[in-house]
Amino acid sequence: MSNTALMPIPGLTDPVPVPRDITPRDDGRIDLMGLPKARITELFTQAGLDAKQAKLRAKQVYHWLYHRGATEFEAMTDIAKTMRPWLAERFVIGRPEVVEAQHSTDGTRKWLLRTADKHDYEMVFIPDADRGTLCVSSQVGCTLNCRFCHTGTMRLVRNLTPGEIVGQVMLARDALGEWPKGRMDFTGDLGTDEGDEAEYTSDGRLLTNIVMMGMGEPLYNFDNVRDALKLVMDGDGLALSKRRITLSTSGVVPMMERCGEEIGVNLAVSLHAVTKDIRDEIVPINKKFGIEELLAACAAYPGASNARRITFEYVMLKDKNDSDADAHELVRLIRHYKLPAKVNLIPFNPWPGAPYECSDPERIRQFSNIIFEAGISAPVRTPRGRDIDAACGQLKTAAEKKSRAELDRLYAEKEAALG
Numbered sequence: 502m503s504n505t506a507l508m509p510i511p512g513l514t515d516p517v518p519v520p521r522d523i524t525p526r527d528d529g530r531i532d533l534m535g536l537p538k539a540r541i542t543e544l545f546t547q548a549g550l551d552a553k554q555a556k557l558r559a560k561q562v563y564h565w566l567y568h569r570g571a572t573e574f575e576a577m578t579d580i581a582k583t584m585r586p587w588l589a590e591r592f593v594i595g596r597p598e599v600v601e602a603q604h605s606t607d608g609t610r611k612w613l614l615r616t617a618d619k620h621d622y623e624m625v626f627i628p629d630a631d632r633g634t635l636c637v638s639s640q641v642g643c644t645l646n647c648r649f650c651h652t653g654t655m656r657l658v659r660n661l662t663p664g665e666i667v668g669q670v671m672l673a674r675d676a677l678g679e680w681p682k683g684r685m686d687f688t689g690d691l692g693t694d695e696g697d698e699a700e701y702t703s704d705g706r707l708l709t710n711i712v713m714m715g716m717g718e719p720l721y722n723f724d725n726v727r728d729a730l731k732l733v734m735d736g737d738g739l740a741l742s743k744r745r746i747t748l749s750t751s752g753v754v755p756m757m758e759r760c761g762e763e764i765g766v767n768l769a770v771s772l773h774a775v776t777k778d779i780r781d782e783i784v785p786i787n788k789k790f791g792i793e794e795l796l797a798a799c800a801a802y803p804g805a806s807n808a809r810r811i812t813f814e815y816v817m818l819k820d821k822n823d824s825d826a827d828a829h830e831l832v833r834l835i836r837h838y839k840l841p842a843k844v845n846l847i848p849f850n851p852w853p854g855a856p857y858e859c860s861d862p863e864r865i866r867q868f869s870n871i872i873f874e875a876g877i878s879a880p881v882r883t884p885r886g887r888d889i890d891a892a893c894g895q896l897k898t899a900a901e902k903k904s905r906a907e908l909d910r911l912y913a914e915k916e917a918a919l920g
Contacts, residue, residue, distance in 0.1 A: 522663055522728065526617055532595040534671070535664025535729060538563045538737075548591050558584065566594055567738035570671065570680030596675070597668045612672070616641065616665060620658050622716050624669045626677075626708070633677075633707040637669050639726050640717025645751055647771070648783045649816050651852040660722040666729035670711065670739060677707045711741065713748040714769070720753035720760060727764050743767075749814065754790040754798045761803030768802050769812040769845075770795065774822045775830040783818070783857075796838045810841045810878075816849050817860035817868065828871035835877060843878040850884055 522540065526532055533541055538559055545555035561580055565571040574580070574588040597614040600621060604610055610626045625636040641658035643650075674680060711733065713719040719726045730746060733739045748760060749769040760768065772795075774780035780787040787795075799811050815831070817823050835842050846869055849859035860868070865881055872879035 522725075526593065526595075528593075530591060530593045532593050532664055533562065533566060534595045535662055535667045535732065537728070537732060537735075544592070558588075562588070564737065567671075567732060567735070568681075568740075570674060572596060595664060595668060596672050597665060599672070602676075610676070612676075614669070614672075616661075622661065622665075624673070624715055626673055628707065632709045634710040634712055635670060635673050635708055636712050636715045637666060638715030638717055639666060639713055639719040639722045643717050644721055645718055645784075645786055647751060647773075647785070649773070649818060649849060649855070649857055651855070655716070657717075660725055661717070663725045663729040663732070666725060667732050667739075669715075670708075670733055673708055674739075679706050679708060710745045711747070712769070713746075713766075718751055718753060719748050720750045720756040723756050723759065727760075730764055730766065744809070747812065751784055751786050752790050752795045753786070754794050757798045757802060761805075765804055767809060767812070768799070768805065769814055770799060772813045772831075773816050773818075775827050775834060779822055783821070792834070796834060796840065799840055799842075800838045805841055807841045810843050813842055813844045814847060815844055816847045817865050818849055819858040819860045819864075821857060823860040823864050823868055825867065825871060828868045832872055832875040832877060836875075843880075844872055846879055846881045848881065848884055 522536065523531055531544060533544075536544070541563055542555050542559035545558055546552060550558060558580065561577060562574075565577045571577055572594050574585045574592075574594075577585065580588075595617075597612075597616070599612055600615050601613040602610065603612075608628045612624050613621060614624065615621050620641045622638045622641045624638055627634045627636065638661065640660050642655040644657040711730075713726060713730075726748070730748075733741050733746065734743050743764070743766045746766040747769050748764065748766050749771060750757065750760075751771045757768070760766075771784060772780075772792075773784050774782075774787075775792070777787065777791060780792060799805070802811060805811050813831075813835075815822075831844065835844075846865060848862075848865060849855075849857055851859065869879045869881055
Protein backbone atom coordinates (compact mmCIF):
# COMPACT_ATOMS: atom_id res chain seq x y z
CA MET A 502 0.00 0.00 0.00
CA SER A 503 1.27 3.47 -0.88
CA ASN A 504 2.27 5.70 2.02
CA THR A 505 0.59 8.71 0.43
CA ALA A 506 -2.97 9.80 -0.20
CA LEU A 507 -4.29 12.37 -2.69
CA MET A 508 -5.65 15.63 -1.28
CA PRO A 509 -7.56 18.17 -3.42
CA ILE A 510 -6.27 21.74 -3.03
CA PRO A 511 -8.51 24.65 -4.12
CA GLY A 512 -7.22 26.26 -7.32
CA LEU A 513 -5.24 23.23 -8.46
CA THR A 514 -6.46 20.82 -11.14
CA ASP A 515 -4.69 17.73 -9.82
CA PRO A 516 -4.76 16.50 -6.22
CA VAL A 517 -1.55 16.83 -4.22
CA PRO A 518 0.03 13.69 -2.70
CA VAL A 519 -0.10 13.81 1.09
CA PRO A 520 1.53 11.29 3.45
CA ARG A 521 -0.99 9.02 5.17
CA ASP A 522 0.15 10.11 8.63
CA ILE A 523 -1.22 13.59 7.93
CA THR A 524 -4.92 14.35 8.14
CA PRO A 525 -5.77 16.05 4.79
CA ARG A 526 -7.11 19.62 4.79
CA ASP A 527 -8.72 21.59 1.98
CA ASP A 528 -6.73 24.76 2.79
CA GLY A 529 -3.41 23.06 2.15
CA ARG A 530 -2.01 23.66 5.62
CA ILE A 531 -0.48 20.65 7.37
CA ASP A 532 -2.23 19.43 10.51
CA LEU A 533 0.40 18.65 13.16
CA MET A 534 -2.01 16.69 15.36
CA GLY A 535 -0.90 13.08 15.64
CA LEU A 536 2.69 13.69 14.52
CA PRO A 537 5.76 12.86 16.65
CA LYS A 538 8.54 15.32 17.33
CA ALA A 539 10.86 13.92 14.67
CA ARG A 540 8.16 14.20 12.01
CA ILE A 541 7.39 17.79 13.00
CA THR A 542 11.12 18.58 12.76
CA GLU A 543 11.18 17.08 9.26
CA LEU A 544 8.19 19.15 8.15
CA PHE A 545 9.68 22.36 9.56
CA THR A 546 12.90 21.65 7.63
CA GLN A 547 10.93 21.08 4.43
CA ALA A 548 9.14 24.38 5.05
CA GLY A 549 12.47 26.26 5.05
CA LEU A 550 13.94 26.29 8.55
CA ASP A 551 17.55 25.23 8.99
CA ALA A 552 18.22 22.01 10.91
CA LYS A 553 18.97 23.72 14.25
CA GLN A 554 15.92 26.00 14.09
CA ALA A 555 13.65 23.17 12.94
CA LYS A 556 14.68 20.97 15.87
CA LEU A 557 14.23 23.79 18.40
CA ARG A 558 10.85 24.91 17.07
CA ALA A 559 9.63 21.30 16.86
CA LYS A 560 10.53 20.77 20.50
CA GLN A 561 8.64 23.90 21.51
CA VAL A 562 5.58 23.17 19.38
CA TYR A 563 5.45 19.53 20.47
CA HIS A 564 5.43 20.58 24.11
CA TRP A 565 2.67 23.13 23.60
CA LEU A 566 0.65 20.77 21.44
CA TYR A 567 0.62 17.61 23.56
CA HIS A 568 1.62 18.76 27.04
CA ARG A 569 -0.17 22.10 27.19
CA GLY A 570 -3.12 21.51 24.87
CA ALA A 571 -2.55 24.66 22.78
CA THR A 572 -4.63 24.94 19.63
CA GLU A 573 -3.15 28.21 18.30
CA PHE A 574 0.48 29.10 17.63
CA GLU A 575 -0.18 32.58 19.02
CA ALA A 576 -0.56 31.00 22.48
CA MET A 577 3.01 29.61 22.34
CA THR A 578 4.60 32.46 24.28
CA ASP A 579 8.18 31.17 24.26
CA ILE A 580 8.24 31.24 20.44
CA ALA A 581 9.25 34.56 18.85
CA LYS A 582 6.28 36.70 17.84
CA THR A 583 7.59 36.90 14.27
CA MET A 584 7.74 33.10 14.03
CA ARG A 585 4.15 32.47 15.16
CA PRO A 586 2.48 33.88 11.98
CA TRP A 587 4.98 31.92 9.85
CA LEU A 588 3.85 28.72 11.57
CA ALA A 589 0.15 29.62 11.32
CA GLU A 590 0.42 30.19 7.56
CA ARG A 591 1.80 26.69 6.97
CA PHE A 592 0.51 24.52 9.79
CA VAL A 593 -2.51 24.02 11.99
CA ILE A 594 -3.29 22.19 15.24
CA GLY A 595 -6.51 20.36 14.56
CA ARG A 596 -9.29 18.98 16.71
CA PRO A 597 -12.15 16.73 15.64
CA GLU A 598 -15.29 18.64 14.73
CA VAL A 599 -17.98 18.10 17.36
CA VAL A 600 -21.34 17.45 15.71
CA GLU A 601 -23.16 16.59 18.92
CA ALA A 602 -22.29 16.18 22.60
CA GLN A 603 -24.60 14.17 24.86
CA HIS A 604 -24.70 13.66 28.63
CA SER A 605 -26.22 10.59 30.25
CA THR A 606 -28.08 10.70 33.54
CA ASP A 607 -25.29 8.52 34.99
CA GLY A 608 -22.55 11.02 34.03
CA THR A 609 -21.40 9.25 30.86
CA ARG A 610 -20.63 11.61 27.97
CA LYS A 611 -20.72 10.82 24.26
CA TRP A 612 -19.46 12.92 21.37
CA LEU A 613 -20.42 12.53 17.73
CA LEU A 614 -17.36 13.70 15.80
CA ARG A 615 -16.74 14.49 12.13
CA THR A 616 -13.56 14.17 10.10
CA ALA A 617 -12.31 16.83 7.69
CA ASP A 618 -13.68 14.71 4.81
CA LYS A 619 -17.13 14.62 6.46
CA HIS A 620 -17.26 11.14 8.00
CA ASP A 621 -18.77 10.64 11.46
CA TYR A 622 -17.51 8.60 14.41
CA GLU A 623 -18.02 8.56 18.17
CA MET A 624 -16.14 8.58 21.47
CA VAL A 625 -17.38 8.07 25.03
CA PHE A 626 -16.14 9.20 28.46
CA ILE A 627 -17.16 7.09 31.47
CA PRO A 628 -16.53 8.64 34.91
CA ASP A 629 -16.19 6.45 38.01
CA ALA A 630 -15.30 7.18 41.62
CA ASP A 631 -11.66 6.07 41.19
CA ARG A 632 -11.07 6.65 37.49
CA GLY A 633 -12.29 8.21 34.27
CA THR A 634 -12.14 6.11 31.11
CA LEU A 635 -12.19 7.38 27.55
CA CYS A 636 -13.45 4.91 24.94
CA VAL A 637 -11.63 5.77 21.70
CA SER A 638 -12.56 4.82 18.12
CA SER A 639 -10.00 3.59 15.59
CA GLN A 640 -12.09 3.40 12.40
CA VAL A 641 -15.11 5.04 10.81
CA GLY A 642 -17.46 2.08 10.81
CA CYS A 643 -16.23 -1.47 11.25
CA THR A 644 -15.04 -4.25 8.97
CA LEU A 645 -16.39 -6.94 11.31
CA ASN A 646 -20.02 -7.90 11.78
CA CYS A 647 -20.37 -9.18 15.32
CA ARG A 648 -24.07 -9.98 15.54
CA PHE A 649 -24.64 -8.46 18.99
CA CYS A 650 -22.87 -5.17 18.18
CA HIS A 651 -24.64 -2.15 16.71
CA THR A 652 -21.36 -0.75 15.36
CA GLY A 653 -20.91 -4.02 13.46
CA THR A 654 -23.90 -3.18 11.27
CA MET A 655 -22.00 -0.23 9.78
CA ARG A 656 -19.93 -0.37 6.64
CA LEU A 657 -16.23 0.33 7.10
CA VAL A 658 -15.60 3.77 5.60
CA ARG A 659 -11.91 4.20 6.39
CA ASN A 660 -9.24 4.02 9.06
CA LEU A 661 -8.78 7.00 11.34
CA THR A 662 -5.41 8.72 11.09
CA PRO A 663 -3.07 9.05 14.11
CA GLY A 664 -4.23 12.67 14.42
CA GLU A 665 -7.89 11.70 14.44
CA ILE A 666 -7.21 9.08 17.12
CA VAL A 667 -5.07 11.31 19.35
CA GLY A 668 -7.49 14.14 18.66
CA GLN A 669 -10.17 12.30 20.61
CA VAL A 670 -7.96 12.29 23.71
CA MET A 671 -7.10 15.96 23.21
CA LEU A 672 -10.76 16.90 22.78
CA ALA A 673 -11.74 15.01 25.94
CA ARG A 674 -9.06 16.83 27.93
CA ASP A 675 -10.33 20.12 26.46
CA ALA A 676 -13.88 19.31 27.58
CA LEU A 677 -12.75 18.22 31.04
CA GLY A 678 -10.53 21.27 31.55
CA GLU A 679 -7.45 19.17 32.24
CA TRP A 680 -4.65 21.16 30.65
CA PRO A 681 -2.12 22.71 33.07
CA LYS A 682 -2.18 26.42 33.78
CA GLY A 683 0.76 28.81 33.59
CA ARG A 684 3.32 28.15 30.86
CA MET A 685 6.51 26.16 30.43
CA ASP A 686 9.32 27.40 28.23
CA PHE A 687 11.22 24.97 26.04
CA THR A 688 14.01 24.54 28.59
CA GLY A 689 11.50 23.05 31.02
CA ASP A 690 11.50 25.99 33.47
CA LEU A 691 8.18 27.31 34.69
CA GLY A 692 7.56 30.83 33.49
CA THR A 693 4.64 33.22 33.45
CA ASP A 694 3.35 36.05 31.36
CA GLU A 695 2.16 39.14 33.15
CA GLY A 696 -1.16 38.38 34.82
CA ASP A 697 -0.75 34.56 34.64
CA GLU A 698 -0.46 32.37 37.71
CA ALA A 699 2.62 30.17 37.92
CA GLU A 700 0.62 27.04 38.46
CA TYR A 701 0.88 23.54 37.03
CA THR A 702 -2.14 21.30 37.63
CA SER A 703 -1.49 17.85 36.21
CA ASP A 704 -2.57 15.87 39.28
CA GLY A 705 -6.08 14.75 40.07
CA ARG A 706 -7.03 14.16 36.46
CA LEU A 707 -10.51 13.04 35.57
CA LEU A 708 -9.30 11.22 32.45
CA THR A 709 -7.06 8.46 33.82
CA ASN A 710 -7.60 5.51 31.47
CA ILE A 711 -8.03 4.87 27.76
CA VAL A 712 -9.69 1.87 26.14
CA MET A 713 -9.46 1.25 22.39
CA MET A 714 -12.99 -0.14 22.40
CA GLY A 715 -14.86 2.42 20.31
CA MET A 716 -15.84 2.06 16.68
CA GLY A 717 -13.68 -0.25 14.59
CA GLU A 718 -11.15 -3.06 15.08
CA PRO A 719 -7.88 -1.46 16.30
CA LEU A 720 -5.64 -4.24 14.96
CA TYR A 721 -6.99 -3.67 11.44
CA ASN A 722 -5.59 -0.12 11.73
CA PHE A 723 -2.45 -1.17 13.55
CA ASP A 724 0.11 1.38 12.35
CA ASN A 725 -2.08 4.41 13.02
CA VAL A 726 -3.23 3.10 16.40
CA ARG A 727 0.36 2.31 17.42
CA ASP A 728 1.62 5.75 16.38
CA ALA A 729 -1.24 7.50 18.16
CA LEU A 730 -0.78 5.56 21.40
CA LYS A 731 2.96 6.24 21.39
CA LEU A 732 2.13 9.95 21.59
CA VAL A 733 -0.35 9.30 24.38
CA MET A 734 2.31 7.35 26.33
CA ASP A 735 5.23 9.70 25.61
CA GLY A 736 6.54 11.26 28.83
CA ASP A 737 7.05 14.53 26.94
CA GLY A 738 3.57 14.27 25.45
CA LEU A 739 0.31 13.22 27.09
CA ALA A 740 2.28 11.01 29.50
CA LEU A 741 -0.33 8.33 30.19
CA SER A 742 1.13 5.03 31.42
CA LYS A 743 0.74 2.00 29.15
CA ARG A 744 -0.71 0.21 32.19
CA ARG A 745 -3.68 2.57 31.96
CA ILE A 746 -4.38 1.80 28.29
CA THR A 747 -6.26 -1.25 27.06
CA LEU A 748 -6.64 -2.33 23.45
CA SER A 749 -9.58 -4.56 22.60
CA THR A 750 -9.55 -6.94 19.65
CA SER A 751 -12.13 -9.35 18.31
CA GLY A 752 -9.28 -11.75 17.60
CA VAL A 753 -6.96 -10.56 14.81
CA VAL A 754 -4.44 -13.23 15.74
CA PRO A 755 -1.61 -12.31 13.32
CA MET A 756 -1.34 -8.81 14.83
CA MET A 757 -1.54 -9.67 18.52
CA GLU A 758 2.16 -10.35 19.07
CA ARG A 759 3.10 -7.10 17.29
CA CYS A 760 0.64 -5.28 19.50
CA GLY A 761 2.38 -6.56 22.62
CA GLU A 762 5.87 -5.87 21.31
CA GLU A 763 5.36 -2.50 19.59
CA ILE A 764 2.66 -0.92 21.78
CA GLY A 765 2.83 -2.91 25.03
CA VAL A 766 -0.58 -1.94 26.37
CA ASN A 767 -3.06 -4.17 28.17
CA LEU A 768 -4.97 -6.62 25.99
CA ALA A 769 -8.70 -7.28 26.00
CA VAL A 770 -10.24 -9.95 23.80
CA SER A 771 -13.87 -10.03 22.67
CA LEU A 772 -14.44 -13.72 23.29
CA HIS A 773 -18.22 -13.91 23.86
CA ALA A 774 -18.51 -17.68 23.28
CA VAL A 775 -16.66 -20.90 24.08
CA THR A 776 -17.75 -23.15 21.22
CA LYS A 777 -16.97 -22.88 17.52
CA ASP A 778 -20.59 -22.86 16.33
CA ILE A 779 -21.74 -20.08 18.64
CA ARG A 780 -18.66 -17.91 18.19
CA ASP A 781 -18.83 -18.38 14.41
CA GLU A 782 -22.34 -16.96 14.60
CA ILE A 783 -21.85 -13.99 16.90
CA VAL A 784 -18.16 -13.14 16.21
CA PRO A 785 -17.64 -14.23 12.58
CA ILE A 786 -13.89 -13.53 12.59
CA ASN A 787 -13.79 -16.85 14.44
CA LYS A 788 -14.16 -18.50 11.01
CA LYS A 789 -10.70 -17.16 10.16
CA PHE A 790 -9.02 -17.39 13.56
CA GLY A 791 -10.62 -20.03 15.77
CA ILE A 792 -10.85 -20.11 19.55
CA GLU A 793 -7.83 -22.40 20.00
CA GLU A 794 -5.62 -20.22 17.78
CA LEU A 795 -6.86 -17.09 19.55
CA LEU A 796 -6.23 -18.41 23.05
CA ALA A 797 -2.76 -19.64 22.07
CA ALA A 798 -1.98 -16.10 20.88
CA CYS A 799 -3.26 -14.78 24.22
CA ALA A 800 -0.94 -17.16 26.07
CA ALA A 801 1.98 -15.83 24.03
CA TYR A 802 1.05 -12.15 24.39
CA PRO A 803 4.18 -10.20 25.41
CA GLY A 804 3.94 -8.79 28.91
CA ALA A 805 0.94 -10.83 30.04
CA SER A 806 1.30 -11.85 33.69
CA ASN A 807 -0.70 -12.12 36.89
CA ALA A 808 -0.01 -8.43 37.39
CA ARG A 809 -1.16 -7.62 33.84
CA ARG A 810 -3.94 -10.03 33.11
CA ILE A 811 -5.67 -10.43 29.77
CA THR A 812 -9.31 -9.39 29.93
CA PHE A 813 -11.87 -11.56 28.20
CA GLU A 814 -15.03 -9.66 27.30
CA TYR A 815 -18.13 -11.83 27.35
CA VAL A 816 -21.52 -10.39 26.41
CA MET A 817 -24.40 -12.21 28.06
CA LEU A 818 -26.97 -13.34 25.48
CA LYS A 819 -30.10 -15.12 26.67
CA ASP A 820 -30.16 -18.85 25.80
CA LYS A 821 -27.20 -18.41 23.47
CA ASN A 822 -23.95 -18.39 25.46
CA ASP A 823 -25.04 -18.15 29.11
CA SER A 824 -25.48 -21.73 30.37
CA ASP A 825 -23.65 -23.33 33.28
CA ALA A 826 -21.93 -25.56 30.73
CA ASP A 827 -20.63 -22.47 28.91
CA ALA A 828 -19.24 -21.08 32.18
CA HIS A 829 -17.48 -24.35 33.03
CA GLU A 830 -16.02 -24.56 29.51
CA LEU A 831 -14.71 -21.00 29.82
CA VAL A 832 -12.94 -21.96 33.04
CA ARG A 833 -11.50 -25.06 31.38
CA LEU A 834 -10.13 -23.10 28.43
CA ILE A 835 -8.48 -20.48 30.66
CA ARG A 836 -6.86 -23.20 32.75
CA HIS A 837 -5.84 -25.28 29.73
CA TYR A 838 -3.95 -22.39 28.16
CA LYS A 839 -2.59 -21.26 31.57
CA LEU A 840 -3.86 -17.74 30.95
CA PRO A 841 -3.43 -14.90 33.47
CA ALA A 842 -6.97 -13.71 32.90
CA LYS A 843 -10.08 -12.06 34.18
CA VAL A 844 -13.53 -12.14 32.59
CA ASN A 845 -15.73 -9.07 32.17
CA LEU A 846 -19.35 -10.16 31.92
CA ILE A 847 -21.33 -7.60 29.91
CA PRO A 848 -25.12 -7.57 30.07
CA PHE A 849 -26.27 -7.24 26.45
CA ASN A 850 -27.21 -3.66 25.58
CA PRO A 851 -30.20 -3.77 23.23
CA TRP A 852 -30.58 -1.64 20.13
CA PRO A 853 -33.40 -1.40 17.55
CA GLY A 854 -33.57 -4.60 15.49
CA ALA A 855 -31.06 -6.50 17.63
CA PRO A 856 -31.33 -10.29 17.11
CA TYR A 857 -30.67 -11.17 20.79
CA GLU A 858 -31.96 -10.52 24.30
CA CYS A 859 -29.99 -9.94 27.48
CA SER A 860 -29.61 -12.86 29.88
CA ASP A 861 -31.72 -12.68 33.03
CA PRO A 862 -29.95 -11.11 36.03
CA GLU A 863 -30.04 -14.37 38.03
CA ARG A 864 -28.53 -16.27 35.09
CA ILE A 865 -25.71 -13.72 34.86
CA ARG A 866 -25.04 -14.01 38.61
CA GLN A 867 -24.89 -17.80 38.41
CA PHE A 868 -22.53 -17.62 35.42
CA SER A 869 -20.29 -15.22 37.33
CA ASN A 870 -20.33 -17.37 40.48
CA ILE A 871 -19.12 -20.45 38.60
CA ILE A 872 -16.11 -18.55 37.28
CA PHE A 873 -15.35 -16.87 40.62
CA GLU A 874 -15.50 -20.25 42.40
CA ALA A 875 -12.78 -21.46 40.03
CA GLY A 876 -10.53 -18.65 41.27
CA ILE A 877 -10.95 -16.40 38.24
CA SER A 878 -12.27 -12.86 38.56
CA ALA A 879 -15.57 -12.41 36.71
CA PRO A 880 -17.22 -9.10 37.60
CA VAL A 881 -20.48 -8.09 35.96
CA ARG A 882 -20.04 -4.76 34.19
CA THR A 883 -22.61 -2.14 35.11
CA PRO A 884 -24.11 -0.76 31.89
CA ARG A 885 -23.35 2.95 31.46
CA GLY A 886 -24.82 5.54 29.13
CA ARG A 887 -27.68 3.39 27.85
CA ASP A 888 -30.01 6.40 27.61
CA ILE A 889 -27.69 8.03 25.02
CA ASP A 890 -26.70 4.79 23.22
CA ALA A 891 -23.19 5.02 24.67
CA ALA A 892 -23.06 1.57 26.28
CA CYS A 893 -20.87 -1.28 25.08
CA GLY A 894 -21.87 -2.37 21.57
CA GLN A 895 -24.20 0.59 21.00
CA LEU A 896 -21.89 3.05 19.23
CA LYS A 897 -23.23 3.94 15.84
CA THR A 898 -23.58 7.31 14.17
CA ALA A 899 -27.04 8.70 13.59
CA ALA A 900 -26.46 8.72 9.84
CA GLU A 901 -26.09 4.93 9.92
CA LYS A 902 -29.42 3.91 11.48
CA LYS A 903 -30.76 1.00 9.45
CA SER A 904 -33.97 -0.91 9.03
CA ARG A 905 -34.08 -4.60 9.93
CA ALA A 906 -34.03 -5.57 6.24
CA GLU A 907 -30.97 -3.40 5.64
CA LEU A 908 -29.21 -4.95 8.65
CA ASP A 909 -29.86 -8.47 7.36
CA ARG A 910 -28.53 -7.52 3.94
CA LEU A 911 -25.36 -5.99 5.43
CA TYR A 912 -24.75 -9.05 7.58
CA ALA A 913 -25.12 -11.30 4.52
CA GLU A 914 -22.68 -9.17 2.51
CA LYS A 915 -20.05 -9.18 5.26
CA GLU A 916 -20.39 -12.91 5.92
CA ALA A 917 -19.97 -13.62 2.19
CA ALA A 918 -16.81 -11.45 2.16
CA LEU A 919 -15.41 -13.41 5.12
CA GLY A 920 -15.98 -16.64 3.23
